[in-house]
Amino acid sequence: MYSSIASARSSTVYRMTFGLVEAVDPEALQKALDNVMVRFPYFNVTLRRGFFWHYYEHSENRPRVERESHYPCKAIRQKKGVFPFRILYYGRYIHLEMSHTICDGYGGIAFMKPLIVEYFKIKEGIVCAPEQGCIALDAPVDPQEYEDAFKRIYQKRVPPPAKGEKAYHFPFELLDKGQYLLVTGKSPAKQVVALAKAHKCTVTQFITALYFDSIQSYILGQSKRKRSKYGRTRAKIAVNVPVDLRAFFPSKTLRNFFISLNPCIDLELGEYSLEELITFIKGYMELYINDKNISRYVSRNVRNEQLMVLRIIPLWVKRLLMPVIYKRYGERGYTSSVSNLGQVRLPEEIAARVESFEAFPPPSPGNKLKIVMASYGETMSISFGKTVRETDIEKIFFRKLRGLGVPVKIEGNQLNFYDVERR
Numbered sequence: 001m002y003s004s005i006a007s008a009r010s011s012t013v014y015r016m017t018f019g020l021v022e023a024v025d026p027e028a029l030q031k032a033l034d035n036v037m038v039r040f041p042y043f044n045v046t047l048r049r050g051f052f053w054h055y056y057e058h059s060e061n062r063p064r065v066e067r068e069s070h071y072p073c074k075a076i077r078q079k080k081g082v083f084p085f086r087i088l089y090y091g092r093y094i095h096l097e098m099s100h101t102i103c104d105g106y107g108g109i110a111f112m113k114p115l116i117v118e119y120f121k122i123k124e125g126i127v128c129a130p131e132q133g134c135i136a137l138d139a140p141v142d143p144q145e146y147e148d149a150f151k152r153i154y155q156k157r158v159p160p161p162a163k164g165e166k167a168y169h170f171p172f173e174l175l176d177k178g179q180y181l182l183v184t185g186k187s188p189a190k191q192v193v194a195l196a197k198a199h200k201c202t203v204t205q206f207i208t209a210l211y212f213d214s215i216q217s218y219i220l221g222q223s224k225r226k227r228s229k230y231g232r233t234r235a236k237i238a239v240n241v242p243v244d245l246r247a248f249f250p251s252k253t254l255r256n257f258f259i260s261l262n263p264c265i266d267l268e269l270g271e272y273s274l275e276e277l278i279t280f281i282k283g284y285m286e287l288y289i290n291d292k293n294i295s296r297y298v299s300r301n302v303r304n305e306q307l308m309v310l311r312i313i314p315l316w317v318k319r320l321l322m323p324v325i326y327k328r329y330g331e332r333g334y335t336s337s338v339s340n341l342g343q344v345r346l347p348e349e350i351a352a353r354v355e356s357f358e359a360f361p362p363p364s365p366g367n368k369l370k371i372v373m374a375s376y377g378e379t380m381s382i383s384f385g386k387t388v389r390e391t392d393i394e395k396i397f398f399r400k401l402r403g404l405g406v407p408v409k410i411e412g413n414q415l416n417f418y419d420v421e422r423r
Contacts, residue, residue, distance in 0.1 A: 003047060003054040003078060003101045005322050008177040009365040009387065011075035012100040014372075016108050017093055018116055019356035024089040025123055030065045032118040033087055037062055039137040040111055042146055042254055043085060047078045047101065052315055054078065056102070065089060071180045072413070073097060073363050073385065087115070092355075094119075100256065100362060105341050105372075106244060107254035113346065120350050128347040144252040150302050153249050153295070160300035161293075164262050164333035167238035168219065170368050172388035180363045181386045183412035185398050186356075189343075189380040191406045199278050204340040205285060207373060207382065208239055209277040211338055212265060214397040215239075216272060238264035240337035240367070243289060245298075259297035261288050262334045331366030341374040351377065361385040369393055389414070 006012045037044050045056040063083045068090035076084060076099050084102040088095040096112045103111075118137065120126045175181070196206040215237050242258045251257060263284040265272060272280070287293075304310065313321075344357045357376035360383050364370065373382045382401075384394050391414070398408045 006075060006078065006099070006101070008075050009174070010363065011073055012362050013073045013076055013097050014100060014105070014108065014362045015072050015360040016096045016098070016105075016112055017356075017358045017360075018112070018354050019358075020092045020094065021353050021355055023092050024094055025119075026065055026067070026089060028123040029087065029089060029094065029119055031122050032115055033065055034062055035118050035122075035137055036111070036115045039114065039139070039141065040145075040254075041141060043083070043102065043111060045084065045102075046080055046082055047084060048080060049078070049315055052311060052313070053318075054101075054315065056084075059083070063087065068093075068095060071178055072182055072360060073180050074178060085111075102256075103254050104242075104244075104256045104258050105339065105359065106246065106257070109341065109344060110254055113344075116346065116354065117350055120353060124353075126349045128349060142252055145254045147251060147253040148255060149245070149249065149251040149253045149257045150298055152251075153245075154298055154302040155295050156299075158295045158299040160303065161296045164238065164264070165236060166332050167236050167262075167264065167335045168215075169335060169366065170388065170390075170393070172368055172390045174365055174368065175387050175389060179387070181389070181412065181414045182360050182383060183386070183391070183394050183410065183414055184358055184381050184383040185394075185401070185408040185410055187380050187382070187401065187406050187408050189375045189378055192380050195404060195406060199275070201278050201282050203373075203380075204241070204338070205278065205281045207340070207371070208241060208263070208338045209274060209281045210400055211239060211336070211371060211397060212237060212263075212277045212281070213272070213274050214393060214400055215335060216265075216267060217396050217400075218392055219267060220271060235267040236264055237267065238262045238334040240334040241285075242337070242339050243294070245294065248289075248291065248294060259294060259301075260337075261285075264334075331364060334367065336367050337361065337370045339370075339372045341372065343375045345376075357381070358383055363387050384412075 041058070044059055046059045047054055048057045061081065063086070065087045068088040076082060076086065084099040086097045088097065094116065096108060098108045114137065117128055193203060196203045199206055239262070241261050241263065243261060245257050245259060263281055265280065339361065341359050346354055356379065357374055358381045359372045359374045361370035361372045363385060365387060368388045369384055369386045371382060371384055373380060398410065402408055
């Protein structure tokens with residue numbers, strides 16, 4: 001699906017960024033990448049076009065690091081000789097931009113952390129032991145890293161989940177193709193965790209509830225005429241929440257191995273307080289995150305791939321149909337998304353030379369704003385990726401977070417956003 005829907009507007013490319021304490025050495029970074037590729041042959045591939053499907057083919061070439069010169073998360077061309085990722089540098093930042101066609105956030109981190117460790121080994125001679133979380137680059141490659149874990153846990157007779165209803169979508173005008181804006185709020189991780197604990201929920205549940213509250217506040221702040229423009233769907237807010245299946249079905253796979261849940265509220269039932277939203281999200285997650293329900297989503301994913309009628313359709317037809325199907329049955333069903341990569345850790349010697357870690361979601365024309373959050377050291381980064389210029393939603397969200405006593409420092413590549421710092 002990802003390779004068939006990829007385009008300039010929907011690149012399927014996400015970004016991860018490590019901010020170092022000093023400027024990046026491009027030569028050391030290239031040597032580190034060359035060494036890491038030997039340990040991760042899974043990524044040493046290029047996407048090819050077959051008659052029925054795209055497929056990955058091993059490449060004898062090596063990717064080259066590049067100085068950043070374009071908008072983030074730019075589409076990666078699908079042709080021979082082009083890798084499904086790029087390593088960029090600019091100033092003191094190292095970026096990994098990875099296509100979702102090959103792996104999820106877990107796989108991206110599993111690839112990027114050894115790259116950073118190897119970079120400092122080459123540049124400063126720092127050697128980390130395996131017990132410190134370092135992957136030995138001379139260790140044999142584990143075949144389980146290539147596993148299609150979905151097929152292993154697939155149960156043939158389990159029915160797929162019910163189809164969701166159409167959800168509210170932000171009425172903002174899209175930026176030009178290829179343009180993508182990032183806004184990150186950085187807060188003390190301990191304070192956010194403490195706030196979640198005070199509400200007896202997880203950080204993911206708390207941030208998701210706060211995001212629901214922010215979207216609700218935006219909608220209710222609009223005029224009645226604007227709110228009723230698209231009928232009842234304007235009242236249904238759904239937020240897509242990816243769930244890493246490795247926590248439930250142990251796997252070392254670097255491939256995509258997650259499902260997405262879509263909690264939804266209906267504003268026609270009335271306005272929700274933050275406490276009500278937290279209770280709702282907690283209950284939803286407890287009800288849906290279990291082996292039985294997860295198996296329904298796995299069933300849908302694998303069964304669609306195995307359908308003979310779909311398998312025999314030529315690739316050129318799939319490339320015409322899949323974006324339409326994805327828009328109709330995928331993004332149509334949710335307003336935005338919230339993804340949590342959790343705590344990212346580096347060996348102690350390396351951590352002192354790395355100031356920050358941030359992650360950003362792939363751009364999308366249907367879901368114009370998305371959130372990815374991650375913690376590094378004492379800082380939690382809550383990052384919006386957006387294909388629109390409007391800043392209403394992020395401002396409401398960060399003001400609500402500040403209103404709960406959590407300081408937020410705003411960074412990003414959208415200059416007109418910074419007036420939120422003064423208000």
